[in-house]
Amino acid sequence: LVEAHPHLGGTCLLRGCIPSKALLHVAHVIAQVDDLATNWGVQYDAPVIDLVAIRQRKESLIAALAGGLAQLASRRQIRVIQARGSFVNSTTLQLQGDDEAIADDHTLTFEHCIVATGSSVAVPTVWQTDSPHVMTSDEALQLSKIPSSLLVIGGGYIGLELGSVYAQLGAQVSIVEMADRLLPEADKDLVKPLHKKLSQLLSGRIHLSTKVGELTPGPTSVAVQLEGPNGATSESYEQVLIAVGRKPNSQNLGLENTAATTDDAGFICCNEHQFTNDSHILAIGDVCGNPMLAHKATADARQAVAAVLAESQETATGHDAIATGATGNPCIPNVIFTDPEIAWAGLTETTAKREGIDYQLAIYPWAASGRAQAIGRVAGRTKWLIEPDTQRVLGCGIVGPDAGELIAAAVTAIDQQWTAQQLTTSIAPHPTLSETLSGAAEVFLGKAIEIYKPKRA
Template identity: 55%
Template sequence: MHSPLVVLGGGPGGYAAAFMAADLGLEVTLVEAEPRLGGTCLLRGCIPSKALLHVARVISEVDELRTDWGVTYEGGPQVDIDKVRARKDKVIENLTGGLGQLAKRRGVKVIQARGTFTSSTTLQLKGTDASIPEDGTLSFDHCILATGSIPAMPAAFDIGSDRVMDSTGALDLADLPETLLVVGGGYIGLELGSVYAQLGSKVTVVELSSGLLPGADRDLVKPLAKRIEKLVDGRLFLNTKVGSMSEVEGSVEVTFEGPGKFGHERYDRVLVSIGRRPVTAGIGLENTAVEVDARGFVVCDSQQRTADPHILAIGDIAGDPMLAHKATHEGRVAAEVVAGHAAEFAPNAIPAVVFTDPEIAWAGLTEEEAKRDGVEVDVEVYPWAASGRAQAIGRGEGLTKWLIDPKTSRVLGCGIVGAGAGELIAEAVLAIEMGCEARDVTDSIHPHPTLSETLMNAGEVHFGTATEIYKPKKKAAAKA
């Protein structure tokens, strides 16, 4: 069997690349080991976690009605975990079914198999799909490699017990544990920890570093950290190392070393969420000219080309950030490159969103990066306490900030923490990509009362003209 273009991996990068290539008139074969398209994001990541976060958020809103608005309901929430799981699975089923139909309509040949490179132009396929040739060999002119990533699990934590879960296990919702330990204060641990806490589990969060979400700007993390600490009833421990785990009498015994938590304690379940690693081992890359760096990422250029002229790489295996929307855009670029178009992946801003409550989102240059690299910026912050819409919905803890070039007044970065930050950040991405100046944002009329106004208002802070707060004009802003 031969295909001009093979895409290895059916996640958001892989199917985007395959569909784009088909739209450009190429003959495409998509090889995916899973029985359904969608990859980690759709099957056991972005989509199911957001479905569960929706449930958690609604529960939280009901609690806010009771405590802040005087609206009461009889008793607390009664969670039918089987129905929650079924609803989550239905969302996945609907979306994966749609992808299958789109592949058929585009003429993309989908083969369910595990592919391993035997050379720079050949894959060995293993599986039960009837379309796999007898010799299991699939040759190609070009291959777009999109094998994604998997959760990292240190050997010390891999004790052979299903009570120690990674994100995949946590999303399966086997049960609702009375006690849950979350190891890792990154976005995956905080998102899933929030879900379990709102559903009724007694959640404890431990993080090795001195703060949650390492790498994110501290002023954005602060409102979230306060809310998380309240949600877990103070069981948030920073600068804390998990020493060992063992299964004892139907629970997991964990040892700790930290200023606020030391010794050992037992939990019904443990979620290990300390990051992800690219799937580049065990797929035969040593039989190609593809180069892999020390962290396991495939080395590629801005056109997604690898050191092997027949192979391109996209998504999580192509380097940080490991985000589905990055993979999708890289996949489309790779397809265009294979089709002979002049395309490259060179964004000025890749948005990042933490879908906790409150959400955190940022794009472009961050304040932490500016400090580290010695980049001179004006940091203009608008507190949501001054936003009428934020106050109306009881979410005045948020903030919106722009990082602005003091010489040109161009917007270089944006950070938002608050309800719906993940939706709001898209305007900032467009502004950064278009090379907008702060004046372009402030002179664009935003609807009132909305949270989107805070982007305009933060720009007005730069010029000393924000209506709802008083902050005198800066000298640099006056020159601009």
């Protein structure tokens, strides 16, 4: 295992999923305390934010998990080399680093190599600067300070999650998005409750259909040129967070010395078994395409290992194969860990409308859920996309607390090609939000007790 960073774990553990969700946990607790005061008459003193303590807790969490990975590698007798690798040819890597393991030989030969170099933050050239007042998600997760004002460029999941953290910790956060809505890849009905709650948190400082022009850093702030529906303006912020996406780490790998190729976006081209155009080289995770998700990378890894162990692409099918469901594609869930959370899996309405796929909707409004009423979160909803002829479930979307936990059950249903009727045969505990999954199917079939809808003919 060749890894340039001194700790194992990659983007997810070191500067992505884990630290961001740890900080989001803090933000969610602060929000819950505010809710208790507003809606339940339970008053607490205003929170005192100790950034040093928060950073130490975050770093100790990362260190513990990274240490666990190192122990697992050792116990499984995996040779770990701290170095950067680049291909000399299809079966040889040139290694660069100070690891004693390569002191006598800076090359590594192999029969198969799996490229898992991940991705890095994308910063358009026009915004590139060494100013400490302009940061990416990497720097934002360091939590060096809470600025008085923060502009988040990008209304995708990274911008919304980190913007939520900084807002709950005391910053005056503004979000600017070039599209006409937040999270353009998600269904509108799922985004609507999140937009409303974020707008309350940010006092309406969400600017849609707005382009960001030049950034002019100064000694204590950044002047930002904005062009929106009402014309061009110049605003000043103490800090700017650029969160407009990520790019694959496919550069400087020496791929030109092999038969492996990349597409126009820089992703390494590979087939369904993760083989590139070079029979000795495979690629997994962010570096070989969207969605850039850790669990998608894990699924890729299983496919790649199965293919290598099968010794040929022709015999790889069936070795720890990932379920594909009715669509023939793996069902990869997406989760936005904001408040409320948004999660979806399988076919979305956005995709169905774009590609002309026929579907029917099964919707359960959380206002009918006793659990949602009890916790004061009735703005949520659970929906299924149903195939009209067979009534098989093609996709699921959820917005509300713990949507990311609930979507796992939906993935199983989609993978197993369940019908709406089959969704109603399992007994969910009451009162829980999980009841909304079967409840949506019951509404669709006209069988719901708590929601009246005539039965389908």
